[in-house]
Amino acid sequence: MRIAIVGPAHPYKGGGVAHTTELAHRLRAAGHDVVIESWRAQYPSFLYPGQQTVDTPDGAPFPGVRRDLDWRRPDGWVRAGRRLASADLVILAVLSPVQVPPYLGILYGLRRRTPVVALCHNVLPHERKPYDEPLMRALLRRVDGVLAHSERQAALARKLGPVPVTVAEMAPHLPAGGRDRGEAASTGGADRAVANRLLFFGLVRPYKGLDLLIRALPEGVSLRVAGEFWGGLEETKALVAELGLTDRVELRPGYVADDEVPGLFEDVDALVLPYRSGTASQQVWLGHEHGTPVIASRVGTLGHHVTDGVDGLLVEPGSVEDLRAALSAFYRPGEPERLRAGVKAVDPDPYWAAYLDALVRETTRTGTVRRDPAESTRSGERAMGEGGRAAQLEYSEFQSAMLDEEKRRRKAAKIVAVLGHFLGRKDRVLEGLTVADIGCSAGFIADELAAAGASRTFGVDIDVPGLRKAAARFGERVEFVCADGTALPFPDGSVDVLVFNHIYEHVVDPDAIMAEMRRVLTDDGVLYLGLGNRLGVMEPHYKLPFLSYLPPALADRYVRLFGRADSYYERYRTRRGLRRMVRGLRVWDYTFPVLATPAEFAGSELFPGVVGRVAEGVLSRLPRGVLRALLPVVPTYLWVATKSARRPAxxxxxxPPEQVRPL
Structure with missing residues (x-):
């Protein structure tokens, strides 16, 4: 894939540069063709009070960098957009809303030919100006997706525009000079003498709470402050003098180059991050990289990276008293040494693998067809696909049935029962088999598949909130993967059992997913299919009769008329269309066996609601000939498919199940 990153690179410096450069290196290592479109002049000097550029790069510079953008030349913004139109993906690194005007010029030059992702380090700044929100709203209404570094930032993005938002934790991009991976402590080890000195390191801004730390400094302990001050240096000096701490607070204002960082950590006991607010930060990882415990506020990802009482301490934000108590506790006899012994350096590779997957796969799954920024529906549409339909992300967030645990587990019991009959197994139905639930959402069905004895169980979906809930509850025995069904993350012929239950009507290209499932299914594998029927009288999602019979334009009016949605998303097929979809597979129809003998299959649930269950009871007593006559209007077909000549055992x-003859 050809990827263009618009963001700062050397000779600019700082965390944004380090992240952009490391991202480019990682994407190139993953096999992509990558360029960085950087700046000749990024900000007016009055907007950036610190030193903007450095002579010596921090870390290895990226070789493919173009430096033509200039905040004073709007014509150059448009030219850059036209130049980037040949890329497969454009990533806009958003560090501040003041970048938005150039980015709008680039988007104009692109003329909507290329997918664009806004990689937001912060959707809105910690210290906001009146123009920040209007500028970000203008940007987020014009891009195809946002990558945010926390759920809180993602929520801000969703408030500002109808934009697809993916959340991925910022991956480590640390300066050279740290420890070897897995080393328990830095030079000197856990038995290094206590220095009675703390470190505050990084860009100094009000939200980072340096004033709180100065006020909370325990008696007999000194503090080193190293980093650029974005204003407030004189106020800090005045506070230090007022508190009589001039001899205990060492101020080193100014940019700290990478090769100077290790020296800051050589003679300190802990790195302190007393942030009032925050989203994502490298600072905890940086401290641990140098074998130093970290005392941090419970904000953003800081609280995720510090294990309280093991490799540092956590405090409530904004409280001098809480911070003072934590610092006093840190200096109890033996405590600095104990916490230092618990520090381990971070391994960045797993973080980057997840980050790149979220950035490239999640934000570009539907290719280059673009969404109209004015579109915003209650169906949770996120990224455009064929014919204007969008992939339904965060489905569990607007479809409460996906979180109905009792109902989902009843469906799972039916699935396991059908698979048990086909496989000829009654107990531990899936023992020894690799199983994947495609479209797992919140994971209840995947959990039941694991409970049925599967040796390895996967849950696959693009529903990020649903996957988070699933992983939190069932992650110990199910491996949850955020992936598109048209690009399943499995080798050819590697999955024994696939479950695809009531999913095809929600996806942009069900035929492509069927082809992908055929690819990953073992030669003797089994595919369970729960398939909604277009001619089912009562539409199951919106509970409106004959809704699925209608052409899309009339269906949209129908759901709007009854206030069920802004548009009708689902696309069902008739039995004939479903037969065409399963071409290349041998298929067995379990619909009638489940209707006729529901007790054998943990209840059928082929019809929605109470009325549906009554209907099932009636149908289960009808003669076989009558059931056959009703086959075209059964709401759901239950099929089991194989690539081989395998039969129900x-x-x-x-x-008995009958063979379906695919068209």
């Missing part, structure tokens, strides 16, 4: 039934 279970005991005979009054209504």
């Amino acid at each position: 279970g005991a005979s039934l009054p209504q």
